[in-house]
Amino acid sequence: MITMIAHLKVLAENATSYEALMTGVAEMSRRNEPGIVYYEWAKSADEPDTYLVIEVYRDGEAHASHMAASWVVEALPKAARLIEGRPHIRQYVSHGSAPVRRTVDSD
Numbered sequence: 001m002i003t004m005i006a007h008l009k010v011l012a013e014n015a016t017s018y019e020a021l022m023t024g025v026a027e028m029s030r031r032n033e034p035g036i037v038y039y040e041w042a043k044s045a046d047e048p049d050t051y052l053v054i055e056v057y058r059d060g061e062a063h064a065s066h067m068a069a070s071w072v073v074e075a076l077p078k079a080a081r082l083i084e085g086r087p088h089i090r091q092y093v094s095h096g097s098a099p100v101r102r103t104v105d106s107d
Helices: 012-032 060-068 070-082
Strands: 002-010 036-043 050-057 083-093
Touching: 002 012, 002 060, 012 036, 012 050, 012 070, 050 060, 060 070, 070 083
Parallel strands: none
Antiparallel strands: 002 050, 002 083, 036 050
């Protein structure tokens, strides 16, 4: 399995739009992508401008399929306009899984 964990900042004035966008992406992804094991976002209880997105894929093919899904392709530029700076993304792979090439650079 391949796990992506992203931390990002969302300005208060963009929070409602960001949450609606991510709720839609998460719902579409879980409903339409059998290769997704887990997909969820959350808002920090301690830092109200900090969000977390956790994506778990069965394999690299499932990740590639997700990145090509129309709702993801449409959501990425919208999300980029709603966040502050660049997301901090880390990839983790289970034993025997190969990492995927990320399409978004992170620090």
